[in-house]
Amino acid sequence: MIIKYKFPIIMFLVFEIIAITLWLELDNLFYLFNFSYIGICITMGLFLNIKRFRYARLVVQLGVGLYMLVYLGVICHENMMIEGFWYYLFLGVFQSAVIHYIVAKICGPFIFGRGWCGYACWTAMILDLLPYKIPQYSRKKLGFIKYVLFILSLTFVGTVFFLRIPNLEKVMFWSFVIGNLLYYTVGIILAFLFKDNRAFCKYICPITVFLKPASYFSMLRVKCDKEKCINCGKCKRICPMNVDMINNDRKRINGTECILCTNCIVECPQKALYI
Ligand code: SF4
Ligand code: SF4
Ligand code: SF4
Incomplete structure (x- = not known):
């Protein structure tokens, strides 16, 4: 019993x-x-997932994502x-965006992998509502784009910061609004183009440059009981991130892509399978 509920209990405590x-x-x-609000939302979603409430994860993702996008952002x-993370880092200010990145995207993934991507991201909360929950094609070799965007984001903030452009707070606010609109537009186009809701996550999102290394060591991860598995392949067919979850090795194919859905x-x- 306790094993079954290990994932939600650990998330709540963390x-x-x-x-x-x-x-x-x-x-x-x-x-x-x-953090209590986010933790309680995620814990409830995980409990309901276990109880097989079909839309539990999507509802949690909307609850946390909308809170972050509308309340914190807008x-x-x-x-x-x-x-925003680079900006506050340059300012030397240890506040919301920096703390958010440290918890959700840099240190947290050592414990809960890419749980952020499965239960809290406000970009994915919209993309997951599109029709292609199960990818229709195999992955493309476009993963390099995220590294390019990662460097561009750092260059953009570094430039506006060191040029001492006036009204930096305003610039950062509008970069947030425009950046999100761009993310949604590109994400929706790619989902339909590749018939894959999570195409944006796989090829474009620069945040994965932070998420992937720590996720490799994640304490919480999907594992397979080889005694029970009959190699029917259903799990791999329905995985939105093309993870080879029946291989328990940390080097398994797309292992750092699992969003713990x-x-x-x-x-x-x-x-x-179990966590
Ligand atoms: S990969 Fe990026 S866009 Fe996708 S869920 Fe994670 S943080 Fe959000
Ligand atoms: S773990 Fe995957 S391959 Fe094995 S029985 Fe379950 S669904 Fe089938
Ligand atoms: S391996 Fe795939 S289907 Fe399983 S929890 Fe991870 S992302 Fe979801």
């Missing part, structure tokens, strides 16, 4: 520890609310995109 630590350390109640003017676990007829 987020509560972060919420309480940041609240006390930075003397700011916002962090208690922020209302509070916090640029939580990668440009648990689709393979839920659909395995032999109950051979």
Whole structure:
């Protein structure tokens, strides 16, 4: 029983520890609310996933994604995109965007891999609503694009910062708005072009440059009980990220792409997969 609920319990504890630590350390109640809200949403989604509520993950993704996009981004003017991370890093300010990146995208993946991509990302919350939940084709060799965009984002912020362009806060806010519109447009076009909702995640998203290395070592990962597996291949057919999850080796194909959606676990007829 406890094994079955290990994933949600660990996620809840991780987020509560972060919420309480940041609240006390930075003397700011916002962090208690922020990380508790995200942690509770994700935990509930994971419990409901286990109970086979079909849309649980999508609802959680919308709950967390909309909160971050609308409340933090649009209302509070916090640029939580990668440009915002570089910007606050250059300013030497240890606040929301930097903390967000450290927790969700740089250190957190050592524990929960790419859980951010499965339960919280506001770009994927829209892309996952498109018709191609199961990729129709094999992966293209376009993964290099994300590295180019990663360098471009750093160059963009470095340039506006060192040129001391006036109204930098405003520039960063509008880069957040325009950047998101571009992400949604490109993501939707690619999803239809490649018949794959997650094409943007696979080829374009620069954040994966942070996410992938730590995810390789992720404590929480899908594993296969070889005694039970009958090699029917269903899990691999339905995986949105083309992961070879029946291979337990960390070097398995697309191992750092798993978004912990648990689709393979839920659909395995032999109950051979687990986290
Ligand atoms: S890969 Fe990028 S766009 Fe896709 S879910 Fe992760 S952070 Fe979001
Ligand atoms: S769906 Fe289950 S039984 Fe079939 S290959 Fe995957 S792990 Fe094995
Ligand atoms: S289907 Fe399984 S291996 Fe594929 S992303 Fe979801 S949890 Fe990971």
